[in-house]
Amino acid sequence: MLQAKRTVVFDLDGTLADTSADLLAAANACFRGMGHGDMLTAADTLTAFHGGRAMLKLGFSRLDGWDEAMIDAQYPVLLEAYAGAIDTHTRLYPGALAALEVLRGQGYVLSVCTNKPAGLAETLLRKLGIRDMFGAMIGADTLPTRKPDAAPYVAAVTQAGGVVARSILIGDTETDRKTGLSAGVPVALVTFGPEGHAIARLEPEALLHHFDDLPDLAERMLQ
Structure with missing residues (x-):
């Protein structure tokens, strides 16, 4: 056999x-869309590999007044931004x-x-x-x-x-x-x-x- x-x-x-640079860019697109500017940097690469929600949570933790509902709301926005520039870097x-x-x-x-x-x-x-x-x-x-x-x-x-x-x-x-x-x-x-x-x-x-x-x-x- x-x-x-x-x-x-x-x-x-x-x-x-x-994929870290494109993942971080997608998360930052969310924060820019909310008027906050880029909240994540290349130093956050390890978080990028833990997924979109982890990146959003880290970025929001650097702002005042956030909750899980904000992560839920921005996650589809992140996915859309990432899909549009998935292989830039x-x-x-x-x-x-x-x-x-x-x-x-x-x-x-x-x-x-x-x-x-x-x-x-x-x-x-x-x-x-x-x-x-x-x-x-x-x-x-x-x-x-x-x-x-x-x-x-x-x-x-x-x-x-x-x-x-x-x-x-x-x-x-x-x-x-x-x-x-x-x-x-x-x-x-x-x-x-x-x-x-x-x-x-x-x-x-x-x-x-x-x-x-x-x-x-x-x-x-x-x-």
């Missing part, structure tokens, strides 16, 4: 691509495209599992020119639950034609680490993402320092 193909599942923001991390091509050439199944809304993730992957490299794409709203619940990860593997027992997750945050634990799969966290080498505090099964190292790392993790 043929052995199931090995699957590598990727997070998107902060793992495959640095966003770039794949160095070596990402070459690593994906090598893995595919070696017979790996590739997939994306992200907490970005699915429509935005699909758009960004297409604009980056890599959507056709992935057998499946699971976003924050594809299923009733999102990472770190195991269900989105399992769907990302199985919809691409893989099996969970022969898969690994490449990510950049504690959410990805917890997803691996939930799904019972090894996780490699990137050190070129928002937390840098400090991500080692989460004690993942592996650290990925550059995409050039990914094919060898995947081979070791999925022997």
